[in-house]
Amino acid sequence: MATGRHDQYREDVIGRANVADTEALVDFYGDLERFHAGALWTVANRIEPWQPESRSVPVLWRYRDLRPHVLRALDLVTPEKAGRRVVYLNNPGRGDDAAAAVGWLYSGLQVMNPGEVASSHRHSASAIRFIMEGEGAFTNVDGHKMPLNANDFVLTPNGTWHEHGVGEEGTTCIWQDGLDIPLMNALEANFYEVHPDLQQAVTFPVDDTTMRWGNPGLRPAGENWSKRYSPLFKYEWAPTYEALLRAAKVSEGSPFDGIHMDYVDPSTGGPVMTTMGASIQMLRPGEHTKAHREVGSFLYQCCKGRGYSIINGQRFDWQERDIFCVPSWMFHEHVNLSDSEDACLFSFHDLPVMRSLNLYRQEALAENGGHQPILA
DSSP, rough: OOOOOHHHIIIIIIIGGSSSSHHHHHHHHHHHHHHTTOOGTTTHHHOSSSSOSSOOOOOOOOOHHHHHHHHHHHHHOOOOHHSEEEEEEEGGGGTTTTTTTTTTBEEEEEEEOOOOOOOEEEEEEEEEEEEEOOOSSEEEEEEEEEEEOOTTEEEEEOOOOEEEEEEEEOOOEEEEEEEOOHHEEEEEEEEEEEEETTOOOOOSSHHHHHHHSSSSTTOOTTTOOOSSOSOOOOHHHHHHHOOOOHHHHOOOOOOOEEEEEEOOOOSSBBBBBOEEEEEEEEEOOBBBBEEEEEEEEEEEEEEEEEEEEEEEEEEEEEEOEEEEEOOOOOOOOEEEEOOSSSSEEEEEEOOHHHHTTOOOOOEEOOOOGGGOOOOO
16 A cells, blocks of 8 residues: 555656646647547546545434334325335435435335235346344245245345335335446446336245255255355344354454354355355454455444444444445444444445455554544
8 A cells, every 4th residue: 555755756757736727738638528538637536546445434323213104105005006015214425316325226115004015127237135124024035935034045036037015914114225337337247127017926935045945054966056146035133143143152253343144045055146246244242353454345233233344444332223324445443332232234345246256355454542532
């Protein structure tokens, strides 16, 4: 990483600051503009920075603030008319880019009443769901129907037909959606299609992917899964939390993330999808992790406990169901405020993209014992 005099050299020698706007140069720039071209030295620092400079900013979305408005949408639009009844999360640093919560990731809060079912559809974007509240929700992915409970993590991989709903005997349900829509749009590769019959049939036994692929340490013998996403569509909360508790008995965990585990494709051990991954971490009572930064964007949801995170010197206090983002290459650390209870953070991210393109790197904060001063 370039710092100090090296940074100044780039600004003076490569950047615009060392090139005076003479009359001849201004005419030259104008001529280039007429041919839809430009001089690289006028924009070099902006398009090729020394290190990642995210347009996104750290944001905390408090559930207690958003929930009344999410519920209000129930009286204003139907799933049939809205397509999907969702309040999306918008990062103020992205300007008019309404699809981005952070980096190349989209997120929103979807709400449905008992008896409602959204139409079946598929798209190029990959999607995840994390169930926040309510009972009786379900999803159907390519004919695999799954009941959903709080803190369950669900996949709807790109290209799969999927629909969501709440049974007649259920309650109003809210879940967080996460998609790579901004990435698909940036690649100009996004397709969207509604099922010709509006709903799809359930063609497998209910919860079959969980029963076949959700057994720790075991996989179906002779099963050849060739698709580039996990054959396990639902990751249930109870065994996930139990795995965190077991790991905490024998491990100190990560100095940056506490007891930290990735959701994985049980057929490969790799990420659940090619463009998005997901993780779960537990902070033990009073734990304060050290700061580090990574190439990659993260959206966190607190699914248990309360605490705060420091992101590039800003403190963000969170409690259960709050969501916050960490933009790429920003230092972050986490604190559990309870002296008696653990805190858990679910996150999804774009690290599979960064790793597959050989772009991922991380760096620990070396100063101040690995902790950031709180500046704001």
